[in-house]
Amino acid sequence: MDPQRERIQADLRGLLSGEVFCDDPFTLMYASDASVYQMRPLGVVRPRGLSDVQAVVRYAAEQSIPIHARGAGTGLAGESLGPGLMVDFSRSMRRIVGISGDTVTVQPGVVLGQLNRYLAGFGRQFGPDPATGGVTTMGSVLALDNSGSNWLRHGSARKQVVNMQVVLADSETMEVGCQPVTDDPHRDANPRRRDLVRRLAELIDREQALIKERQPKAWVNRCGYHLYDVLHDDKEHHRELDLARLIVGSEGTLALITQATLRTVPIPKHRGIALLFFDKLESAAIAATDAQSLGLAACDLIDRRILSLARDIDDHYARAIPRDAEAMLIIEQQGEDERDVIDGLQQAIIRWQRRQRLAFGFHMALAPDELDAFRRLTRRVSPTLYRVQGAERPTPFVEDIAVPPQALPDFLVRLQNVLKAHQVTASFFAHAGHGQLHVRPFLNLADPNDARKMQSLADELYEEVFKVGGTISGEHGSGLSRTWFLRKQFGPLYDVFREVKRIFDPHNLFNPGKVIADVPQPITKNLRTFQPNGMLADPTVVLSPVLEEAAAATPDIKPLELYLVWDNKLPATANACNGCGRCRTQSPDARMCPIFRFAPSEEASPRAKANLMRAVVSGQLDPALLAKDELKQIADLCVNCHQCRLECPAAVDIPKLMIEAKAQFVASNGLGTADWVLTRLDSVARWSSRFATVSNWLLHTRWTRWLLEKAIGIAQGRKLPRIASSSFLRRAEKRRLTRPTRRTGGKVLYFVDLYANWYDVELAEALVAVMEHNNIAVYVHPQQLPSGMNRLAVGDVERARDIAARNVRVLAEAVRQGYEIVCTEPTAALCLTHEYTDLLDDDDARLVAAHTHEACTYLWQMHEAGKLELNFQPLNLTLGYHLPCHLRALEVGSPGENLLRLIRGVNVRRIERGCSGMAGTFGLKRENYRASLRAGWGLIRAMRDPAIQFGTTECSACKIQMEQGTAKPTIHPLKILALAYGVMPEIELLLSSRSEELTVT
């Protein structure tokens, strides 16, 4: 850290109770958002409350350091980026203060989705619905005056604000709402506010004509300051100024919002959606001009490119959207009466399809699951674009144009002409009903030609916008990409905005360079363009001359030796993250990062990890830091659950990036004590099974557990499984299963892994019994080793690679002899199918990956082929099923659950509470124990439901968590199958003894 940063960090840590970070990793993690820009702040402050905010503003004012407020950092125009102090409200100021009647009071870091879940308990919601609602913070919703598809119904955020608490640039705090314009202290006791209001009112009064003249004709506008509707007369003809509304939409340039009271609206009882298909984009735009007169709640337009991507990501979309649709309108109607909702949609369909013959088809979505799927579609469209492979990416910089809705059809033609002239393609998504158009040209910003095109494209496109009375931003704000054009849009009115800024913030402390700038930054400055530098010891990476020079100038930086197989794709992987922030979601209907979920700070997010690795491979961060604790602590915030890889719109492989980072650390420092022991569980188990009775007794006595916690860091409170007296591999040998079969027909090699071998031998027996019952011969290769996933997850890559090589050798040979490999442990299946190919760059690893199946998946595929025996005896059981993350990561659906549903009398209840919180051996460690319980609390609580008799899951670690807070056992679905087939009566004994125990308790 340089001396200036060090001093600022020390000063601020002395002044605040919140967190302050000025080190390289933190400032680089916060250097970007979802825009195309990157600017490294001096430091990051995470205030705990109002007094921290005041203190940091006071300090910044004294030191003349700019302040940039930040919520979730998902702005598309670089609104929160800057070189000063970044104040992150999302970490510690996230409290819903209270609800009263039709208003709710929130701190700025409250996430909109979280607020709506809370309000739903009262039958209410916050009306405006930006697509990023799952992650965006209320401070930003207000600072950017956000809106979304439902603008036609609810307008934007400024319509919903009642009052706010703000901190001004001189650190004074004030409540702002609709304020009287007065000098009378009886009407407003706050002299600072009286003065502010009076000066603003004078300015607005004086410039009334200009304000009116330059107001864009588009229905929505997010540019400049909103002056046209904030000054009026109250009922008694006194002048009043709506100060809150003026600050809403000011992008953190006028004041910092520290609390807000907002209006809420009832959740509509009924909703319906209809899709209308068009063979021309313009026809859809013409139809949309009627949206408001038809009383629709939403009317969005989606172009052909996005429709074809949508078809790939969801069956609902694939079934409903015809391949020949050039454009689609997705319309929504809401109301208290179901009939009215349906009638409203039908009216639109009749007008556009039958009367005007604009649409060629339609699809109504009224059933709840379909309705949800299509409501999600509009939120998923932009992120979906990032799945498009190639150097040219959808680039947000002219993505927020709004025009009067009547002008939209004509404007689309003008827009396409400009794009054609630049030989650029683009995707279109529009809230067409209110004229808001999100267009993302496909550009490769690493190519100087494309970077140059940005400027000319924006120049020409915006000329067309101005011609039709539109605005260059309807809902995202000006930020770094549009401030340059504001003077052009507003002409002399820009000087009035400048005066507003001077009245609030005379020293230009708050978010300088946004909205108001003496010399606005050209839109091609501070671009987050990316080139790998010479840190990679990969001769195939070609350096640009500039970076070659930079690498030569820093000879003390050692090349980075990579531990995983990257095939030259590490830079591209790190760079694939577009910063959309979706991985910050805590929504219950997503599985995104379990670690961020219970510790919602930027460094815990998958995005932060991509940003850090990008900084390393581009030379902004010294790779030597990977061997230091500060980066290791951040890497340890990834437990290799793979959920972000699945749910990230750009499919960024964060878990692989983090294994690489951990490997770098382990290569220099070795493993910590707990990791050392937990990666040698196989040896520990072999040794302790020799004295199984004593070991089990010892493992369940308080003092041994105390000792284990103190000596090696295994949490004392964690229930541990019992060790078997003889391993399954030994039993298999006795039963001659370790010899290749001579039978013809189906045959599998059972990859046993650690848990079934030492702790749940019965599970392994169940697999053999179920397979044999289905005439599948089972071979248990005696030389197989546990998968090594526990080693890989902590970065012990070299040893994991040895294990992988030995396993691949025996498994590949078996595959060549006609065996398919089955695993009862989903983690083992994931390791063999996914991780081994990251460790070994050879054909045998790929062969093994292609022939490995999770055991229930294998059986379910047999069922689908009509080959599974269905002679199950009925059972009378209610089971709580948990889908493990690693099974989900295999992308095979829920085969174990499906199999259980084939058994008569078995009632399977899916427990949808996300990750169990165990994450392999993560939840076993003392330092993670509480966090793990918190993450898995929903699941543990669901298991306590008296209606659930037993838990069921495929994963051994999730089983430990499910049994943590209850006496109910959790049983692998295969054991239940074995019981129902009547091939393992001992399981019945187990169940009945537990049932009695349960009844007694």
Ligand SMILES: Cc1cc2nc3c(=O)[nH]c(=O)nc-3n(C[C@H](O)[C@H](O)[C@H](O)COP(=O)(O)OP(=O)(O)OC[C@H]3O[C@@H](n4cnc5c(N)ncnc54)[C@H](O)[C@@H]3O)c2cc1C
């Ligand atoms: C895929 C995608 C889809 C999007 N869809 C929409 C959409 O449908 N509608 C829409 O309106 N936007 C949309 N956006 C833009 C953006 O996500 C939203 O504008 C969102 O509100 C930004 O929230 P944030 O918390 O990430 O803000 P940040 O990016 O962190 O900050 C945004 C601005 O708010 C200011 N700010 C934050 N907190 C405060 C505070 N307490 N006091 C003062 N100023 C503050 C910041 O300084 C900055 O200027 C989308 C973005 C993406 C990536």
Ligand code: SF4
């Ligand atoms: S990791 Fe994926 S979800 Fe997270 S910010 Fe990056 S692109 Fe978005």
Ligand code: SF4
């Ligand atoms: S793999 Fe899991 S723990 Fe790691 S960053 Fe992704 S979601 Fe978070």
